[in-house]
Structure formats: structure tokens, C-alpha cells
Amino acid sequence: MTGSDVSPSFRLAYVPGVTPTKWVRIWNERLPGVPLxxxxxxxxxxxxxLRDRGADAGLVRLPVDRTVLSAIPLYTETTVVVIPKDHVVAAVDEVSLEDLAxxxxxxxxxxxxxxxxxxxxxAFERPETTADAVELxxxxxxxxxxxxxxxxxxxxKDLTYRPVTDAPESQVALSWPEDETTDLVEEFIGIVRGRTVNSSRGRTAPPPQPKAARTDRSGAARQKPAAGKNPRSGGAKGGAKGGTKPGPKGAAKGGPKGGAKRGKPRRRP
Incomplete structure (x- = not known):
């Protein structure tokens, strides 16, 4: 099987605490032929x-190495303190770092x-993982x-948590190798940014189609008048040159039809 015969796919890494479910669902709706x-x-x-190309993109926590990875911040999380339910801190709505001194x-x-x-x-010893720390x-x-x-x-069930107002916060971002911004990466960027399915961002827009010429009832194409010309100008019977309004019906240029040219009355011999 050659490289061109390989079916497209997309690998998305994600770190603990991040829930990609909504974005994966939208991906499957829009690109059912490209498994994620x-x-x-x-x-x-x-x-x-990401650096080793083990995934095409990842939902990660900042900071990342921006010399080789691109990143789009998505949201910032509230920081909390995890405590036993019977702890004194559980009696308040929020705490500061000073309260934990x-x-x-x-x-x-x-x-x-x-x-x-x-x-x-x-602590006397640092736990290996966050899960271990929760057990402690x-x-x-x-x-x-x-x-x-x-x-x-x-x-x-035996633990709870409260917001810590002045603790550092964690930012979640979409990240990918800077030199690997592929069409599929662009597709996922559009999904996490909320672009609609018809958005042309990152895609080549189709060329505009020429409008069909309007036709009259006989089927002949209707032509637009030349610029600067009034289509009614000079078209009415007896109308004056230059587009002025025509005279009364039956009136000819300069006077009534068949009438003599106006001037001084002649004397009889």
C-alpha cells in the first residue's frame, strides 16, 4: 500500500481533566470518513x-514550548483546594492562600x-501523581x-473542594507542531473555535458563478442599456431629442401635423 492509499485519520492527545467529548462529536458529524x-x-x-509527532494535535495545559509548537488558548480554569468534608475550610465558600498557611x-x-x-x-514527601495526592x-x-x-x-464522596481566589490558574489550549498545520488540523481549529460547517476559513472558496442573463417572455436575453443612456429617451412618438418629455399625443415637431410653419401673417394681394 502506497502513502497515497492510506486513509486519512486524526490523532488527538488530551491531558487529564480535559473533556474533548463535544468537539469529537462535532468532528464525527462533519467528517464521518475521517476517524478521530x-x-x-x-x-x-x-x-x-506533539514534538515527536505522536499526535496531530493536543488539548494541553499551558505553557508549551512555543518555539516548535503552536497553541490557541481555549479557556482558563478555576483553582480549588481539595479537602475532607469535615475540614474547617469546608464551612466557607472560598479561601485565599493565606488561609492555607x-x-x-x-x-x-x-x-x-x-x-x-x-x-x-x-509535605515530608511529594506524591507521585495527583491521584496519589487525593488519596493522601x-x-x-x-x-x-x-x-x-x-x-x-x-x-x-468523603472529599469536597473550595475555590482559592489568589492561586495560579491553569489555561487549557489546543496545540500542534508549528510546521504541521495540516488541513485536518485547520478543521479541528474551526471546531473548537465554533466555526460553522459552511465557514470557508482555511479552505479554498469556490469561484463565483456568473449570473444568468434575464430573459423576456419570448425567451430572448434582455440587454442592459448603455451607461448614461435613458432607455425611454427618444423612444416615444413625437418625443424631443435628448430625453425630454414628449408633447401631446398627435403633436409633431414644431406644431400640429400638416400645419404651416408659424410666422408673420401674409397680406392678401
Missing amino acids: TLLATPAGEASDV DETVLHPLDDTLVWEQLPGEP VAAGIGVLVVPQSLARLHHR
């Missing part, structure tokens, strides 16, 4: 997967937030600050 394959990818490995704040190795300074008291929260070892989608992903 989803690749669940750890957040820390997403950029490498005396808490043991877990910092997993796959943390997706960019911190200038970690809040609270550090349930065990009463500490609390965890994450994007809200990750708190929902690892939801437990």
Missing part, C-alpha cells in the same frame, strides 16, 4: 508527544500549576490545590 483517535496523555508528556499542602510531581512560591507547609487528602495527611477539573476527575 483519542490519546490520553499525562500533562507533563503532552509537549513531547498552616495547612500541609501536597505538591505532586505531576502538578499542573506554576507556582512562584508554594503555599502552606510542605482522604487519609487526612494534607490538602491539595489543583484545577477544578482535576478535583472533579478524582472525586470522592
